[in-house]
Amino acid sequence: MALIKSISGIRGTIGGNPGKNLTPLDIVKFTAAYATSLDQSSTNKKIIIGRDGRISGSMVSDLCANTLLACGFNVVDLGLTTTPTVEIAVKEEEAAGGIILTASHNPQEWNALKLLNSDGEFLNAEAGEKVLLIAENETFDFVPVHKIGTYKSDNSYLQKHIDAVVNYDLVDVEAIKKAKFKIVIDPVNSSGAIYIPALLKALGVKDIVVINDEVNGKFEHNPEPLPKNLIGLSNEVIKQKASLGIAVDPDVDRLCFVCEDGSMFGEEYTLVAVADYILGKRKGNTVSNMSSTKSLKEITHQHGGAYFPSPVGEVNVVHKMKEVNAVIGGEGNGGIIVPDFHYGRDALIGIGLFLSHLAHSQKSIKQLRGMYPDYFISKNKITLENNVDVKDIFQKIKDKYKNHPINTEDGLKIEFGNDWVHLRTSNTEPILRIYSESNFETTAENIAKKIMKDIHEVTS
Numbered sequence: 017m018a019l020i021k022s023i024s025g026i027r028g029t030i031g032g033n034p035g036k037n038l039t040p041l042d043i044v045k046f047t048a049a050y051a052t053s054l055d056q057s058s059t060n061k062k063i064i065i066g067r068d069g070r071i072s073g074s075m076v077s078d079l080c081a082n083t084l085l086a087c088g089f090n091v092v093d094l095g096l097t098t099t100p101t102v103e104i105a106v107k108e109e110e111a112a113g114g115i116i117l118t119a120s121h122n123p124q125e126w127n128a129l130k131l132l133n134s135d136g137e138f139l140n141a142e143a144g145e146k147v148l149l150i151a152e153n154e155t156f157d158f159v160p161v162h163k164i165g166t167y168k169s170d171n172s173y174l175q176k177h178i179d180a181v182v183n184y185d186l187v188d189v190e191a192i193k194k195a196k197f198k199i200v201i202d203p204v205n206s207s208g209a210i211y212i213p214a215l216l217k218a219l220g221v222k223d224i225v226v227i228n229d230e231v232n233g234k235f236e237h238n239p240e241p242l243p244k245n246l247i248g249l250s251n252e253v254i255k256q257k258a259s260l261g262i263a264v265d266p267d268v269d270r271l272c273f274v275c276e277d278g279s280m281f282g283e284e285y286t287l288v289a290v291a292d293y294i295l296g297k298r299k300g301n302t303v304s305n306m307s308s309t310k311s312l313k314e315i316t317h318q319h320g321g322a323y324f325p326s327p328v329g330e331v332n333v334v335h336k337m338k339e340v341n342a343v344i345g346g347e348g349n350g351g352i353i354v355p356d357f358h359y360g361r362d363a364l365i366g367i368g369l370f371l372s373h374l375a376h377s378q379k380s381i382k383q384l385r386g387m388y389p390d391y392f393i394s395k396n397k398i399t400l401e402n403n404v405d406v407k408d409i410f411q412k413i414k415d416k417y418k419n420h421p422i423n424t425e426d427g428l429k430i431e432f433g434n435d436w437v438h439l440r441t442s443n444t445e446p447i448l449r450i451y452s453e454s455n456f457e458t459t460a461e462n463i464a465k466k467i468m469k470d471i472h473e474v475t476s
Contacts, residue, residue, distance in 0.1 A: 018446060021046075021148055024138065024329065027119055027128035030072045038127055043079045048158070049151035050115065050131050051087035053143065056157060060112045060134070061165060066094035066102040067117035068266045069206035071233035072127045076117050080129065081167060084115075088159035090166045094173050096231065098207050098268035099130065100362035101177045106136035107358065108176070118267035121240035124233055137359050138331040174211060177364060178218050184357060186297055187368035191375035193220025197259040200225045200274075202249040204239045205232055206266035208363070215364050219371060225256050241265055241272045241350060242395075243280045250278035260374075260381045264363045270350040271363035273370065275382040283350040284309040288388055290352050290366060291344045293373035295319035300343030303336045305329070306429050307438045307451045308348030309391055327426030328440060334359045348393070392457040394464040397447040398471065406441055406448065412474040413439065413467070437463050439471075 019028035019037055026046040028038030035042065051063070063084050067073040073096070081091045089112070094105060099116045106114040112134055119126035131139050131147065139147070150156065159165075182189055199221055203209040209229045216224050227248060228236040238245045241263040253261040253274050260281075261274030273281035281289075288311045291302055295316065302316045305328040313323035321343075326336035330351065337345040337355055346353045351361035354369070377384050400406070410428045421431040427440025437452040450467055454460040 020446065021151075022144070024144075024331075025128050025130040027122070027126065029125045030076075030127055031125075038076075040075075040079055043076055043129070044083045045154070046129055046147070046151050047080045047083040047115065048087055048156040049147045050113070050129070051084055051089055052150050052155065052157045053146045054089075054112050058112065060110070061089050062092060062109060062111040063089045064092050064094065064102055064105045064109060064111050064114040064132075065117065066097035066105070066114075068098070068268075069096060069209070069231040069233045070118070070127055070266065071124055073117060073233060076127050076129075080115055080117060085165040085167060086158050087156075088163045088165050091168070093167065093169045095169055095171060096207055096210065097173060098177075098211055098364070100269055100358070100360050100364060101173050101211075103132060103136035103360040103362075104177055104180065104358050105170075105173050106132055106134065108173075110134075116267065120267050121265045121270065123238065124235050135359070137334055138329075140331055140335070174214065177211070178215050180357070181215060181364050181368040182218050184354075184365060184368060186294060186372065187219075187365075188372040188375065189218075189220055192371045195259075195371075195375040196223070197221050197371065197374075198223035198225075198256065200227065200249060200252045200256055200258045200261040201229075202227050202246065202252075202261065202263045203268075204228050204235050204237065204241075204264070204266060205230055206235070206239070206268075207231070208264040208266075208268045211268055211364065212262065212264060212367070215367060219368060221371075223258075225252065225258065227252050235266070239266050241270055241283060246272075246274065246280070250274050250280075254278045262367065268363045269361040271352060271366045271370075272350045273381060275385060276380055277382055279382065281381060281385050284348040284391075284393055285311065285385065285388055286350045286366065286370065287344075287346040287348065287352055288312050288315055289373055289384065290346075290369045291315055292319075292388075293369055293376075294344045294354075295321060298343050301340045303333055303340065303342045303345035305333055305347050306423065306426050307440070307449070309393060309453060310434075310436075311389055311391055314389070330361055332426070389455075391453055391455060392460045393451055393453045394457075394460040396450040396464045396468060397442075398450065398468065400441070400446050400448055404475065409448075409471055409474055410439065413470055416470060432463065435459060435463060437467050439467065
């Protein structure tokens with residue numbers, strides 16, 4: 017069905033033909049290319065791997081691990097884990113890099129190799145291009161038999177990650193415990209079913225209900241934590257008379273909440289609420305990507321900080337956060353990045369900080385949401401045909417709206433007064449994303465519809 021090669025990693029559907037899908041040959045090819053791209057003269061031969069709960073997880077992990085051994089690297093396998101846990105382990109183990117085997121929010125037929133550097137962060141453009149070039153030219157570097165690497169499994173990082181959250185200075189375990197929250201969790205049949213309940217118990221939450229808790233990779237619903245996919249969680253929150261609901265994606269780097277009445281807190285506002293809490297304790301700057309709500313900018317200014325936008329993608333957000341010394345950042349899809357915890361989206365530290373904020377507020381989650389403005393983002397996408405020239409589309413749209421403020425740093429962002437629309441190709445799917453925001457839901461949707469009509473006209 018699809019194989020997408022980018023600096024974000026190698027993502028595709030399992031089965032089918034090599035080069036067109038994520039087949040065993042492709043898994044070996046790109047794992048070997050990644051290993052070859054690392055400093056071969058370095059004595060650091062340790063690589064951390066881990067996987068989410070997908071059906072194909074064990075198969076992909078075995079192929080990946082054995083390829084790394086053949087390239088002379090010593091593999092530390094965390095097994096069933098989360099993306100942020102692997103990122104933390106790379107730093108903790110002082111490894112040469114890491115590979116996370118997950119296709120994040122994509123459906124169960126997908127899997128991916130997400131590649132990390134020695135800092136436990138996603139590869140930058142230069143390093144990513146190097147991997148793709150080695151794969152294309154098949155200039156792999158396999159070792160002779162006496163230099164084959166070693167393999168060991170390590171299941172200690174579940175507790176290490178949880179301990180790090182519990183001991184983080186802005187996570188208030190006593191306040192969370194005192195609040196006596198009742199929480200429903202939807203980990204969508206993946207790693208979160210293991211990690212999130214364990215974290216909540218460590219935070220002092222005793223009343224926990226888990227739905228879709230069997231870790232079998234047969235996702236009960238589309239795994240992207242969007243409102244339309246979380247109806248079951250909303251209903252269960254109401255049924256259980258719970259304080260709130262928590263949803264994560266299969267690799268537990270995205271986070272969103274459901275209010276006590278079953279309504280959505282809004283994935284865009286996960287970062288806004290956590291930033292509000294942190295900025296109340298630490299003055300500083302914030303960063304989010306260009307497709308995220310303007311609420312973060314407003315909250316940051318209220319706290320006396322400066323807000324900076326970045327191109328979409330975790331690696332871009334992290335780069336900008338380092339550049340401006342941000343104290344909090346992330347993405348509007350529920351991705352929280354706390355720099356002095358680690359430079360990666362992490363639902364676990366996000367939960368610890370959000371529950372601390374909620375406990376300190378002494379409000380219900382619905383009342384907490386009411387503290388923030390009601391802006392609306394309309395999220396749309398267009399499937400791209402193979403012969404479509406996206407650059408030409410962007411140029412024609414840019415020409416049409418040349419009298420409006422335009423940013424081309426990441427695709428095309430156009431401002432209409434206080435409203436905006438952002439067009440960009442996805443790094444993970446063959447689609448064009450169209451996001452728009454306004455104070456009014458109908459206005460946001462109408463902006464998106466107008467742009468989508470413009471795109472249709474210039475491609476007809």
